Amino acid sequence: xxxxxxxxxxxxxxxxxxxxxxxxxILDAIPHTTGIGYQPGAKAAAExxxxxxxxxxxxxxxxxxxxxxxxxxxMQQANGEVGVRTGxxxxxxxxxxxxxxWHAIESVPGSSSQKTNIEPAVDWLIGHRGEGVxxxxxxxxxxxxxxxxxxxxxxxxxxxxxxxVLALKxxxxxxHSLAREGVSVLIDRQLPGGGLNYGNTYVLGxxxxxxxxxxxxxxxxxxxxxxxxxxxxxxxAWLKRSIGPTITPLSLGWAILGLAxxxxxxxEFDEWLAGAATRVxxxxxxxxxxxxxxxxxxxxxx
Numbered sequence: 001x002x003x004x005x006x007x008x009x010x011x012x013x014x015x016x017x018x019x020x021x022x023x024x025x026i027l028d029a030i031p032h033t034t035g036i037g038y039q040p041g042a043k044a045a046a047e048x049x050x051x052x053x054x055x056x057x058x059x060x061x062x063x064x065x066x067x068x069x070x071x072x073x074x075m076q077q078a079n080g081e082v083g084v085r086t087g088x089x090x091x092x093x094x095x096x097x098x099x100x101x102w103h104a105i106e107s108v109p110g111s112s113s114q115k116t117n118i119e120p121a122v123d124w125l126i127g128h129r130g131e132g133v134x135x136x137x138x139x140x141x142x143x144x145x146x147x148x149x150x151x152x153x154x155x156x157x158x159x160x161x162x163x164x165v166l167a168l169k170x171x172x173x174x175x176h177s178l179a180r181e182g183v184s185v186l187i188d189r190q191l192p193g194g195g196l197n198y199g200n201t202y203v204l205g206x207x208x209x210x211x212x213x214x215x216x217x218x219x220x221x222x223x224x225x226x227x228x229x230x231x232x233x234x235x236x237a238w239l240k241r242s243i244g245p246t247i248t249p250l251s252l253g254w255a256i257l258g259l260a261x262x263x264x265x266x267x268e269f270d271e272w273l274a275g276a277a278t279r280v281x282x283x284x285x286x287x288x289x290x291x292x293x294x295x296x297x298x299x300x301x302x
Contacts, residue, residue, distance in 0.1 A: 080120030140202025194234030
């Protein structure tokens with residue numbers, strides 16, 4: 001049976017509602033010995049490789065997880081930074097996800113220490129945060145709080161700050177002063193009615209709309225945190241009522257991961273994930289999307 005035939009068979013099984021075992025064919029469709037990119041056959045990329053490492057590990061596929069983690073290590077620069085794709089030195093925002101993946105691999109029985117990758121990556125992460133700017137009436141959030149950015153020398157944004165906080169928390173460094181400031185950034189960037197945009201709240205007096213993906217990622221990082229303003233509870237409620245079976249696979253995966261981190265899951269989530277996986281297989285078979293959906297079925301590592 002050829003690869004295309006195998007994937008058609010996988011899609012057929014999913015369409016027949018074999019929900020209990022839907023993750024196994026999804027994991028089979030993710031490359032195991034070659035680079036894992038955003039799309040099939042694309043250049044290996046750090047984010048999908050890190051997510052695949054975590055997904056393989058969550059579902060007990062330790063050998064595949066170790067291979068993916070090693071591929072991730074090949075993308076690391078001498079200074080500890082992990083760029084977006086193989087051969088791209090910067091920007092290094094995926095470094096945080098690499099740290100989470102390498103740390104998780106250390107739980108595999110018989111695996112070697114990942115310290116030689118983790119330690120320089122953490123040093124790079126701590127030394128390369130976003131830039132604070134003077135407060136202005138043009139922006140509703142506290143621009144002086146510093147988190148992490150997509151690219152060096154730019155303002156802090158929700159997703160890279162969330163990933164950095166998750167990395168530090170994974171290493172039991174959640175009380176590090178920089179992690180605590182990162183948490184403050186995320187709490188501050190919540191919108192009055194709940195939810196987060198990619199970084200802004202008000203711009204030039206206009207309230208910005210929340211988006212599902214950054215809200216889910218931020219909720220992951222805010223697991224176990226308290227928010228005296230009460231917006232965190234509103235954010236959880238907003239996200240739960242904003243998702244459904246037809247939203248994009250990436251938004252669905254991150255939303256379910258974020259809600260699960262706050263014990264706000266729902267029985268229908270597994271069926272929604274299986275349906276999203278069916279759509280991905282039928283359209284573009286993105287390893288990135290498949291890895292995230294498989295990981296969302298188990299939850300972020302703790």
